[in-house]
Amino acid sequence: MTTTSTTPSSSVPGLVHGVYAEGEPIRDTKAPPGPIDRRWNTRKFEASLVNPANRRKLSVIIVGTGLAGGAAAATLGEAGYQVKSFCYQDSPRRAHSIAAQGGINAAKNYKEDGDSVYRLFYDTVKGGDYRSRESNVYRLAEVSTNIIDQCVAQGVPFAREYGGLLDNRSFGGVQVSRTFYARGQTGQQLLIGAYQALERQVAAGTVEMFSRHEMLEVVVVDGKARGIIARDLVTGEIETHLADAVVLASGGYGNVFYLSTNAMGSNVTATWRAHRKGAHFANPCYTQIHPTCIPVAGEHQSKLTLMSESLRNDGRIWVPKNAADCEKDPREIPEEDRDYYLERIYPSFGNLVPRDIASRQAKNVCDEGRGVGPKVGDFRRGVYLDFTDALKRMSAEAVAEKYGNLLDMYQRITGENPYEVPMRIYPAVHYTMGGLWVDYDLQSSIPGLFVTGEANFSDHGANRLGASALMQGLADGYFVLPHTIRDYLARGPFEKLEESHEAVVEARASVDARVQKFLSIKGDRSVDSFHKELGNIMWEFCGMERSEEGLLKAIDLIRGLRDEFWRNVKVLGAADTLNQSLEKAGRVADFLELGELMCIDALHRRESCGGHFRAESQTEDGEALRHDDEYAYVAAWEWGGQDGAPVLHKEDLVYEFVEMKQRSYK
Amino acid sequence: MNLTLKIWRQAGPKAKGEMVTYPVTDISEDMSFLEMLDVLNEQLNARGEEPIAFDSDCREGICGMCGLMISGKAHGPEVTTTCQLHMRSFSDGDEITIEPWRADAFPVIKDLVVDRGSFDRIIQAGGFISANTGSAPEAHSVPVPKPKADRAFMAAACIGCGACVAACPNASGMLFMGAKITHLGELPQGQPERDARVVNMVSQHDHEGFGGCTNIGECSSACPKEIPLDVINQLNKDLRGALMRGE
Numbered sequence: 049m050t051t052t053s054t055t056p057s058s059s060v061p062g063l064v065h066g067v068y069a070e071g072e073p074i075r076d077t078k079a080p081p082g083p084i085d086r087r088w089n090t091r092k093f094e095a096s097l098v099n100p101a102n103r104r105k106l107s108v109i110i111v112g113t114g115l116a117g118g119a120a121a122a123t124l125g126e127a128g129y130q131v132k133s134f135c136y137q138d139s140p141r142r143a144h145s146i147a148a149q150g151g152i153n154a155a156k157n158y159k160e161d162g163d164s165v166y167r168l169f170y171d172t173v174k175g176g177d178y179r180s181r182e183s184n185v186y187r188l189a190e191v192s193t194n195i196i197d198q199c200v201a202q203g204v205p206f207a208r209e210y211g212g213l214l215d216n217r218s219f220g221g222v223q224v225s226r227t228f229y230a231r232g233q234t235g236q237q238l239l240i241g242a243y244q245a246l247e248r249q250v251a252a253g254t255v256e257m258f259s260r261h262e263m264l265e266v267v268v269v270d271g272k273a274r275g276i277i278a279r280d281l282v283t284g285e286i287e288t289h290l291a292d293a294v295v296l297a298s299g300g301y302g303n304v305f306y307l308s309t310n311a312m313g314s315n316v317t318a319t320w321r322a323h324r325k326g327a328h329f330a331n332p333c334y335t336q337i338h339p340t341c342i343p344v345a346g347e348h349q350s351k352l353t354l355m356s357e358s359l360r361n362d363g364r365i366w367v368p369k370n371a372a373d374c375e376k377d378p379r380e381i382p383e384e385d386r387d388y389y390l391e392r393i394y395p396s397f398g399n400l401v402p403r404d405i406a407s408r409q410a411k412n413v414c415d416e417g418r419g420v421g422p423k424v425g426d427f428r429r430g431v432y433l434d435f436t437d438a439l440k441r442m443s444a445e446a447v448a449e450k451y452g453n454l455l456d457m458y459q460r461i462t463g464e465n466p467y468e469v470p471m472r473i474y475p476a477v478h479y480t481m482g483g484l485w486v487d488y489d490l491q492s493s494i495p496g497l498f499v500t501g502e503a504n505f506s507d508h509g510a511n512r513l514g515a516s517a518l519m520q521g522l523a524d525g526y527f528v529l530p531h532t533i534r535d536y537l538a539r540g541p542f543e544k545l546e547e548s549h550e551a552v553v554e555a556r557a558s559v560d561a562r563v564q565k566f567l568s569i570k571g572d573r574s575v576d577s578f579h580k581e582l583g584n585i586m587w588e589f590c591g592m593e594r595s596e597e598g599l600l601k602a603i604d605l606i607r608g609l610r611d612e613f614w615r616n617v618k619v620l621g622a623a624d625t626l627n628q629s630l631e632k633a634g635r636v637a638d639f640l641e642l643g644e645l646m647c648i649d650a651l652h653r654r655e656s657c658g659g660h661f662r663a664e665s666q667t668e669d670g671e672a673l674r675h676d677d678e679y680a681y682v683a684a685w686e687w688g689g690q691d692g693a694p695v696l697h698k699e700d701l702v703y704e705f706v707e708m709k710q711r712s713y714k
Numbered sequence: 715m716n717l718t719l720k721i722w723r724q725a726g727p728k729a730k731g732e733m734v735t736y737p738v739t740d741i742s743e744d745m746s747f748l749e750m751l752d753v754l755n756e757q758l759n760a761r762g763e764e765p766i767a768f769d770s771d772c773r774e775g776i777c778g779m780c781g782l783m784i785s786g787k788a789h790g791p792e793v794t795t796t797c798q799l800h801m802r803s804f805s806d807g808d809e810i811t812i813e814p815w816r817a818d819a820f821p822v823i824k825d826l827v828v829d830r831g832s833f834d835r836i837i838q839a840g841g842f843i844s845a846n847t848g849s850a851p852e853a854h855s856v857p858v859p860k861p862k863a864d865r866a867f868m869a870a871a872c873i874g875c876g877a878c879v880a881a882c883p884n885a886s887g888m889l890f891m892g893a894k895i896t897h898l899g900e901l902p903q904g905q906p907e908r909d910a911r912v913v914n915m916v917s918q919h920d921h922e923g924f925g926g927c928t929n930i931g932e933c934s935s936a937c938p939k940e941i942p943l944d945v946i947n948q949l950n951k952d953l954r955g956a957l958m959r960g961e
């Protein structure tokens with residue numbers, strides 16, 4: 049590996065690579081010792097209890113109403129705590145969990161095909177490319193079965209067989225059928241289940257709901273999280289909300305890339321503000337890029353749409369062998385001039401190789417100039433996903449039965465008929481494995497601040513398997529957090545906190561000042577134009593392939609862009625009304641800081657693992673190469689101050705049960 | 715293509731609104747309708763005029779956040795959500811009017827943004843199955859016949875967008891509510907609370923200021939998820955039954 053140091057122009061001497069410092073390692077994650085299948089029971093037993101009569105005197109703020117936050121709010125409300133729940137949408141039912149299509153894993157072994165809690169645990173650790181914690185993953189697999197029971201009891205209409213029992217499918221290249229689904233709308237149905245449970249608690253008076261509210265700061269008093277500052281997005285009022293503990297369930301930060309499959313409002317603000325107040329940010333560079341998305345159509349593109357990867361079961365992926373054929377009608381390109389590159393490179397897995405591999409190979413063929421579809425910038429960014437063979441083999445009716453809704457969606461977005469012309473697909477940012485660092489209790493490095501769902505980093509290592517984010521969100525929300533936060537709350541009653549407390553006043557004043565600052569810059573460029581430029585930098589240098597040279601360049605570019613943002617952004621309108629430009633400005637300002645940390649994390653990790661591919665660390669035939677001796681750790685970053693450098697804390701990953709191996713799909 | 719847009723502008727909940735005309739040029743047919751509005755907003759921002767407020771989040775037709783009256787039709791000319799409508803459904807030179815959902819139960823907040831909190835309150839009144847976390851029996855202990863499961867799923871596909879209300883001359887929320895009644899009513903798990911659910915939801919619906927149903931059917935034609943009108947029959951049947959049983 050190369051270690052030549054072309055440090056960024058504004059780097060500080062004495063720092064590693066000129067950009068970060070190294071701090072103390074993290075030694076204790078609070079997972080109990082002992083046999084892996086006993087650990088969670090041990091932790092639950094040891095967690096202190098709270099007398100039912102005392103619960104209503106204890107309060108919890110939960111930011112986010114997706115699977116992770118909605119499930120937690122409902123469950124804590126049912127238990128009798130006083131809950132305040134927040135989301136930025138107009139209703140908690142619209143959290144982005146709603147968009148998940150494929151399904152949710154659970155080790156029910158209903159198919160009697162050899163599945164078990166241990167196998168789900170094993171697959172998830174392996175799928176994460178040995179960069180996740182065994183204890184956490186085992187617990188996830190263990191509670192997965194309870195999730196299905198809970199959802200069925202709530203009325204989630206999972207797919208069923210004629211006998212009336214639940215149906216399962218295999219998903220994401222695993223060999224057992226453990227995925228529960230509700231057609232292509234699994235996330236929607238699970239979220240509606242959690243939402244209804246939440247609304248039931250709103251009616252019962254245990255949960256107070258604040259929709260169209262955006263959390264903009266966390267209140268930390270005497271080292272503990274004691275509340276948040278939020279903006280009422282309708283009136284613009286800056287509000288203070290205090291509680292005994294705070295939970296962040298605010299989702300992923302894929303929108304740092306501007307274009308992603310995330311929702312327009314998905315943001316890092318909640319977790320980033322907490323990071324700046326002392327919560328470590330773990331593995332920020334681990335991003336999942338999904339291979340089957342609809343390609344970018346032009347400059348106006350505002351988001352990307354995922355097409356379920358089940359399409360890879362019957363569709364064949366190819367590009368022309370010769371760049372000269374790329375503009376031709378694909379139907380006129382004869383068989384011998386097509387390169388079914390996945391089938392060629394990976395004869396045994398073919399089109400079903402894992403997401404990261406399928407994505408990177410698509411990039412490679414397009415970089416060679418063999419991409420198809422419209423040019424975006426200098427290159428055509430698309431590969432064919434061809435159903436011609438499937439249509440011959442299965443009949444159009446059978447294809448429609450299986451994939452109809454996806455093919456219709458494709459046609460609606462692109463205007464092309466996939467039954468006649470091969471579809472075009474290209475990878476897109478889809479999920480972020482990184483997030484706030486949490487211990488086994490899902491508590492961050494700020495006591496009293498818990499983090500659940502995609503917002504934390506805990507369970508997926510460097511790569512997430514299909515159908516396991518929904519599982520994690522609901523595991524955290526229904527079954528894990530309610531036990532671990534109880535242990536924290538049992539230490540109450542907490543000291544009464546007034547809004548006039550110095551730390552509260554300061555947090556609120558900083559939010560006010562920031563809002564005023566955005567409105568007063570009165571520059572020339574729109575928030576979106578900065579966001580797009582940041583997205584391009586991230587995609588180019590911190591996307592599917594990363595290199596030292598590129599990352600150092602990106603760090604420089606981001607610093608320059610951030611500087612310009614604070615001088616030249618133009619935000620119109622007022623602070624005291626609904627103001628969508630102002631909302632976006634706050635989100636983009638935080639992305640501009642996060643982007644730099646992602647590049648620093650990617651730079652420091654000089655190995656390839658899961659979704660993180662370093663050009664300098666590959667095998668002779670171009671596959672990802674891990675360096676377990678050096679990098680089998682979680683990188684937890686501490687905020688180094690506005691003008692300081694981030695500080696790296698390493699948490700060693702110890703594998704007691706699963707043996708680390710290099711992945712191979714050849 | 716070049717288009718003339720007539721858009722409802724309203725500075726705040728109590729402000730008086732008006733239609734304002736904006737020409738837009740060079741619109742590509744691959745743009746989504748909302749991306750076309752993004753382009754207009756960038757131009758307004760550059761000119762120093764405040765961008766038009768409108769709601770959207772997932773932009774893939776599933777969250778239910780978007781929703782505009784486009785030339786008098788809820789979600790525009792196709793059977794889809796506003797965010798999934800593409801400009802190829804329009805032609806060069808078209809004049810398009812864009813308004814918010816209009817209903818007493820959905821007051822305007824600003825420009826094209828409305829408050830649909832009334833839908834959440836209808837769900838609070840009874841749109842759930844009471845099953846506390848941890849209390850659930852093993853999932854396979856209660857089989858559900860496939861036709862019932864499928865019908866429950868069909869009804870559960872509602873995204874809560876409110877197009878049905880906006881399309882209805884009476885501004886009735888019966889299709890939305892019927893979808894929830896049908897979803898939960900088809901399942902064995904939904905039976906214990908079935909009577910109370912329908913009575914409480916209907917009472918909340920009326921309290922919120924939604925109108926009654928007079929079987930016009932505009933709701934179902936506008937529904938992006940094609941929720942069929944028969945969920946309203948189901949609702950009425952359940953309601954009659956519940957009232958007869960003295961709920």
Ligand SMILES: Cc1cc2nc3c(=O)[nH]c(=O)nc-3n(C[C@H](O)[C@H](O)[C@H](O)COP(=O)(O)OP(=O)(O)OC[C@H]3O[C@@H](n4cnc5c(N)ncnc54)[C@H](O)[C@@H]3O)c2cc1C
Pocket residue numbers: 111112113114115116117134135136137140142143144145146147148149150151152234235261262263264297298299300309310311314315317318354478479500501502503514515516517518519521
């Ligand atoms: C298109 C798509 C398809 C997917 N398909 C699958 C699949 O098939 N299977 C699978 O397992 N996973 C899938 N995933 C991943 C999975 O859906 C997500 O990781 C998961 O649902 C995240 O849930 P969450 O509760 O952590 O966050 P979210 O559901 O994103 O919820 C975030 C919540 O936080 C709130 N929020 C955020 N910031 C703030 C703030 N500053 N102030 C106030 N509130 C805030 C939001 O309003 C929202 O309520 C998919 C993801 C996408 C994008």
Ligand code: SF4
Pocket residue numbers: 871872873874875876877878879889890893933936937938939940941
């Ligand atoms: S019934 Fe249809 S139109 Fe009405 S809210 Fe549901 S999805 Fe929207």
Ligand code: FES
Pocket residue numbers: 769770771772773774775776777778779780781795796797798
């Ligand atoms: S923005 Fe989510 S349905 Fe249109």
